[in-house]
Amino acid sequence: MSFIASAFKALCLSLLFVVAASRLTMRPKVFNVRRHGSKPDGKTDNANAFTSVWKRACTRISGSSKIYVPKGTFYLGGVEFVGPCKNPIEFVIDGTLLAPANPRDIKLDTWINFRYINNLSISGSGTLDGQGKHSWPLNDCHKNTNCPKLAMTMGFAFVNNSRIKDITSLNSKMGHFNFFSVHHFNITGITITAPGDSPNTDGIKMGSCSNIHISNTHIGTGDDCIAILSGTTNLDISNVECGPGHGISVGSLGKNKDEKDVKDLTVRDTVFNGTSDGIRIKTWESSASKILVSNFVYENIQMIDVGKPINIDQKYCPHPPCEHEQKGESHVQIQDIKLKNIYGTSKNKVAVNLQCSKSFPCKNVELIDINLKHNGLEDGPSTAVCENINGSIRGKMVPQHCLD
Template sequence: MVSIASTFKALCLSFLFIAVASRPTIRPKVFNVRRYGSRPDGKTDNANTMGFAFVNNSRIKDITSLNSKMGHFNFFSVHRFNITGVTITAPGDSPNTDGIKMGSCSNIHISNTNIGTGDDCIAILSGTTNLDISNVKCGPGHGISVGSLGKNKDEKDVKHLTVRDTVFNGTSDGIRIKTWESSASKIVVSNFIYENIQMIDVGKPINIDQKYCPHPPCEHEKKGESHVQIQDIKLKNIYGTSNNIVAVNLQCSKSFPCKNVKLIDINLKHTGLEKGHSTAM
């Protein structure tokens, strides 16, 4: 996942870019970016469908985004924003086609939305707080991801996230928090609630990865533990199936161990012949 600075740069390359606005409403539209020469191969171009920066007290409703060139909806420094009734679609093998990506945002509500992409359904980056996600269907894709975090200097805490009444279907990950080893920022990830979530044939339904390295060897790999503190996380009533023998992976930093992570009523079954299990490090 890219830094906040590069996220803002990507915003300026969006098919539709809205900046410094208050109370705009976009509804209802269908945007099929293939009509504008898009190819979802991660190589042809670097434009996103929509970008919002420094936008307050606004919403998008009943919009469909098809086959984005890169990410579909990017948000930077957006506050008090509602997203509802949105459909996001891209091939499962299309790289870097994040559904909704946000950094330095607050008081965002995402509800009644269907997302299927080749990357994160929702990506939550540095400085985002007070995010409420409900009644979202995710798949295909890489799940709802916090991060990656810690790679760059001057990153900010990510706090107060709620994900509830959500379904992950055929995704590589479900609930995911990822931070870099030997991270450049000492930040806190805290006060998360995940509740009433169904997993259907998900690779890693619950995945806390504080040794994140997407394309080894990584610059920070084997140089030390992550400096991102993960704490006060509650996961309740998480159920369904996993196609991976390890359904719950808690790979926390040895220097800043996870604190107060609660798993309540977790019922995940392996779809293969072997009995599934969880790992904690």
């Protein structure tokens, strides 16, 4: 009997050893950038050291890898992290990554760029400091053909099944986060900050993407809080605070050939505070491409002193005179749009602006429980403008609707 008990005890101990060993092997291999030559002094360029760490982590065959940036200020010139990798990569940033103040010192379109990677996780309490203040006066390409190319802060191209969480992006030179051909990506808990008068500092910009989830995020910047471009589908946005900025914008669309449809967008439980626009769809006149914008739901949206709370503009032209003017109507078809429980205050009397294309009128636009009161300098209540639109209304309607 004692022999059986001893054997059972030995078996249990061996099983515990196997479990403990397996847990050890499951832990990621940690690559602390300081232990691989990086200096948190705010002036030494750590780009080569970071790239070297990435290569080691990316090519590791067994188990996952974790790149750790501890507290401190790590100056970085332009850097690219390229896959495919042999294993999942966790990139934890608790320190500050500092961009060059001089935009010409970044030789890339994007300061920190991730390409061709699956299963990437970026998180931490750290900050991406783009040092954009010196670059914003140079952002005049609409009138100066010799303007310098300004870099986005962080970009993702051909990145799938990944996420970014809790990071802060501060004072980008151009946009903060850029996504191209990214699929199944979660963005949560991040903070994006730049002055309201900083030009083209879009918070999150995406094109040709699908299945993106953005939640619990604060975006205050000088351009679109979120810009949704050609070919983006299945986008879910919730619990976002936007302001200052230009709102959540679809477009501009239709200017270039070979653009793709934009469809299946949900924006819910979101607050716009002091933005120039809230809900915004913008397309160029005389479009170079015929595309479809469809199946959008905007629900439970609060507007606080927003310039244009609801704005469909199919005559978009930011810097007149425009080459598209006098050349016809937009060829972008907008249809199946639901706006439900949109409430708050409008700085302009026109709180609901629905100016659609004469050639391709908007179809099936639903307005349900809209309550937008005028809170600007002009006298009188809020109003609505409708052009070339077919739709329906239900529930409370302030301003008085103008749908046929």
